[in-house]
Amino acid sequence: MPNPNDPNDPLRWSRSKKHVCFGAVCAFTFLTNFAIGGLAPAFYILSLEFHKTQTETSALLIWPILVLxxxxxxxxxxxxxFGKRPVFVFASLLLSAAYLWGALAQSFESLLWSNIVAAFAGSSTEAVGAAMVNDLYFLHQRGNLMSFYVNSISGGNTIGPLICGFVITGTSWRWQKWIAFILTFINFLVVVFFVPETRYDRSGLLRVSTPASAPSLDDENAPPNLEKTPTTKSEAAEVSLERDSVPQVPVKTWRQELSLRSGRPKNTNLLKLFIRPLPLIVYPAVILSFLGYAVSLAWVVAINILNPFVLQAPPYNWRPDVNGLINIPALIGNLVGSWLGGWVVDRYSDWRSKKNGGIFQPETRLHLLFIPALIVPAGCLAFGYGVAETLNWTALFFGTGMVSVGLTFVPIATMTYVSDCYLPVNADALELVNGLKNIVAFGFLYGVLPWVTEAGYINAFGTQAGIYVLIMLLAIPVIIFGRQIRHATAQWRVIL
Known part of the structure; x- marks a missing residue:
């Protein structure tokens, strides 16, 4: 609920101000993956240039995933x-410096460490950026906006390699880093001058109703049924008197908004904030979200790592620019997944709410998970059989696109579900989801090359398909018993 007496409340910002702020964070997230995951088409060339094995070269992507x-x-x-603004200002500057380092690197170890430092800087947006969706936007907008954010993550891993393939063929892999440095530094300037602090303390808000004619909110941005119109003159007078008794907060100047200091939370300390998210691992919604996100990420990155060594080697013998085209179906899969997991799930949840007498049940966001549960495993099988049997490139392309649907659909649906269930601690919950999914994905990816070499593509990707289905099946008990689970977990004293 926005504060009607404070125009500095991020929920009351103008639509353009919200979108610029959110867009800068999405760009930062995109650029993190653009130059790290985007280097994948160069892996075959880098292995020859630096005399590294396939497994050693894959470290350029696998270790940054762990750091992220x-x-x-x-x-x-x-x-x-300390606030989200100082974190983004520092991290975006560090990301720019890391890409400059990567562009100038003269050894494989130097290039690897530049990617690791870039991942350290980029990890600042993995959960904090997702939490900003809740800072800036209302409940009925979050699913759709979360889809933009998740698509900026996945888009870096698809558009990056697509561009990198042509850059490598036309110039060298270093220009991928130079392009990333230029774009990241421009975005750093945007963050410095146009991204205010979005953290806002709502604990002391007066829970009062406002008249329907009150001009305190932008009607286009206001969520449906947010406010209750007084039914009698006495109620309206009481509300008006209560609103008038609270002084209006002055609007901050542009210079004040650029401050890197926004106050510190009361009744807590930094050590407590570091420890606080960890007990949330026992929440079923968090478990489902990080496991679903982990396998969706791992299977896509596994294809990114493997496809250059498949398509640039005999019998395909593709150039890096042609190899990069495999990211076109991946991009299409990401867009389809984000549309289904964001806009379609939002519309479906609204429809179910109307059928439920206007009562929103967060579990409706999970009903459509059967879509990636069918498409992603089929994509794994198409890619695995395509490589093993040296099928036409279309099999590999279709497989890649189908697997990519899950990379956006699953995190959008499940992370929005986590936010709906645990909004007061959503930043901590999303921190745990984003942190654990990368750690789990790292475990899979660390062994994917030896696994494929020993078991073969059919067995390895067939097993991946089975694992994916099993994890998607975990959504069934959450859907059936979700309401009871939420009520029970609300009583758990796991938050310090």
Whole structure:
């Protein structure tokens, strides 16, 4: 609920101000993956240039994935304690410096460490960026906006390799880093001058109703049924008197909004903020979300790692630019997944709410998970059989696109569900989801090359298909018993 007496409340910002702020964070997230995951088409060339094996070269992507997950547990407490703005200003500057380092790297080890430092900086948006959706937007907008955010993550891993393939063929892999440095530094300037602090304390808000004619909210941005119109003159007078008794907060100047200091939370300390998210691992919604996100990410990145060594080697013998085209179906899959997991799930949840007498049940966001549960395993089988039997490239392309649907659909649906269930601690919950999914994905990816080499593509990707179905089946008890689970977990004293 927005504060009707404070125009500085992020929920009351103008639509353009919200979108610029959110867009800068999405761009930061996109660029993190653009130059790290985007380097995949160059892996075959890099293995020859630096005399590294296939497994050693894959470290350029596998270790940054681990860092992206682990350091969520560093950045989120820092953002909760010092504010999101100072974190983004520092992290975006560090990301720019890391890409400059990568462009100038003269050894494989230097390039690897530049990617690791970039992942450290980029990990600041994995959970904090998702939490900003709740800072800026209302309940009925969050699913759709979360789809934009998740698509910015996945888009870096698809558009990045697509562009990198042509850059490598035309110039060299270093220009991928130079492009990333230029774009990241421009975005750093946007963050410095146009992204205010979005953290806002709502604990002391007066829970009063406002007249329907009150101009305190932008009607286009206001959520449905947010306010209750007084039914009698006495109620209206009481509400008006209560509103008038609270002084209006002055609007901050642009210079004040650029401050890196926004106060520190009361009754807590930094150590407590570091420890607080960990007990949330016992929440079923969090378990479902991080496991579903982990396998959706791992299977896509596994294809990104493997396809250059398949398509640039005999019998395909493709150039890097042609190899990069495999990311077109991946991009289409991401867009389809984000549309289904965001807009379609939002519309479906609204429809179910109307049928339920206007009562929203968060579990309706999980009903459509059967879609990726069917499409992603089929994509795994198409890619695995395509490589093993040296089928036409279309089999590999279709498989990649189908697997990519899950990378956006599953996190959008499940992370929005987590936010709906545990809104007061959503930043901590999303921190845990984003951190753990990268750690789990790292475990799978660390062994994917030896696994494929020993078991073969058919067995490896067939097993991946089975694992994916099993994890999607975990949604069934959450859907059936979700209401009871939410009521029970609300009584758990796991938050310090």
């Amino acid at each position: 997950g682990l350091f969520n547990f560093f950045w989120v407490p820092m953002a909760n304690y």
